[in-house]
Amino acid sequence: MTTTGHSKSGAIQVTGEVIGLRRAGEYHVLTLTAGGIPDLTRPGHFVALAVGGEHSSMLLRRAFSIYSVQSRGVYGGTLEIVFAVNGKGTEWLSRLHRHDQVDIVGPLGRPFALPKEPVACVLVAGGYGSAPMFALADALRARGCRVDVVLGASTESKLFGVLDAKRIAASLTITTDDGSAGERGRVTDVLPAVLQRTDADVVYACGPMPMLQAVAKVATEHGAYSQCAVEESMACGIGVCMSCVLPVVGDDGVTRMLRSCVDGPVFRGDRVRWDEVGTIPEGTLGAPVSGGH
């Protein structure tokens, strides 16, 4: 294991080793040794993995939410991620073997903000978006918060962590688009009732962008504060390339194109201009003039 980085906080680069790779429905759960990363990790952080081996032609790292960490065990610090095979990078990850090496950078991003008071919280996740929610639930419960969970997916095999969620949540509501598990429909179909029943103050969400947009809207309508972990395509993951931006309104009311890798991935749901993600909304700081790259 080699580790570089001379900062005490912030991210470090570590050569991890595969300890295990197992299937969970349509997902893979990868366990890696991760040196000092677990000690620095808080719920909502992510890691960026180099894929394809030493001479890989895939230059860009792949980002994954941190599912769980263990600071000290037989292998020292370890971490787990949950991933779906999406393209050639995740395909490569799914074929790793025990003892293979993986270059890890992390922990990255801004984690979920935790309430100071023991308030009621609802955690909403779509698909593998549940990965960061279990560590978050633990942290919230340690503060005396009530935690209710809503998990959704297109179909049962794309739900992740149902058993974990049952264990930690005051209540668990499941939805699937095809009705193969829980209620047929979307998380936002059941969310208003959950918010009403629990009188929640904070909603935490992670999943596809349209789901986050809908969750943020419902939360705001119920007077709840929302914290959404977004997924934007990233080239560097560490804040140096400006490829992962989205329009976010600041405290001063000005919209800026913020980097989701360092200013996020967790944003206040009421601050992201969801309808205009993928555009430069009018009035954004420095809005458009043509040219240059």
Add this chain to the structure above:
Amino acid sequence: MTRAVITHGPRPDAAADVPDIDMTTWLAGLELPSPVLTASGCAAAGRELDQFFDITTIGAVVTKSIMLNPRSGRPTPRMAETPSGMLNSIGLQGPGIDAFLDKDLEWLRARGARAVVSIAGGSVDEYTRLASKLRHVTDVAAIEVNISCPNVEDRGQVFACDPVAAAEVITAVRRNTNPGIPVLAKLSPDVTDIVAIARSVVDAGADGLSMINTLLGMVIDTDTMRPALAGITGGLSGPAIRPVAVRCVYQVHAALPEVPILGMGGIRTGLDALEFVLAGASAVSVGTVTFHDPGAPARIARELAVALAERGFESFEQAIGHAHRAPDPAPASGGPVAGHGHTLDADAPDTAVEAGVEG
């Protein structure tokens, strides 16, 4: 001869393996303790990379091209991965020169890192005003002028593709900034004759050349059946463009051997950096590969020192342009010519090179 092991990836203990070789270089009068720099737009203003290696140890941080006013950049998606490279169409997102000087440059100064400030504009006037803003700013090691920008006063024609427009920009910058600070003109490879552009900007007062910027490219998403980038086209970078970049550096060094070159384009290892140096670069920038390995600039500097020592060089400077030396004398026996450990003839004159395109 024994070869030092060249490893990929971070090696905290690697300092121990680095040979004692003088890595000092001069870029248009600017002395740098290391010949490896970051590339503009691939290191922001150094702060994030400082988590992964001590940025005061590299040659300099070349900052993201800054414009006069704050700029939001282009819509997303702004990047697409390509074989051994990537396309980007960031659109020069940035805070504008004033905020840059107050926050970013100030941070670099306080940190004790050398800063090469990259500037970009849409008109000669904008470059002029940027240069004037930098005139009295201390702690700017050099100015890199990104001329791969469309000229809003000439139907969006890119400055770097027109020798006259490129020269106008460089003249304006040179005239309006501190004469003691080197001005580097950053060239685009998307031209028919890069030597002609190089000559033109050097005649206009450029003290050195940075090359190369990205190549214009495009990816079409076969699922959506539309261009993958919101900006439709983007700049191609990474190891995929390295042979183009090495060719450009070699041609320009052959034609203008006195002009210092900051070489870049797909440098991933110390040996890649060595190619640029042998072709004529006095220093190199590491760009896209930093996204793959955030410790890359420091790692590549170590690997380059090892590679130079293995080849019998006593200093970095000896290797600059070494690929242009006179042909080795034919071996009497007709046996193979040793690649490594040949005698260095630092004074060998540069041979005239055919810089033409193969027919």
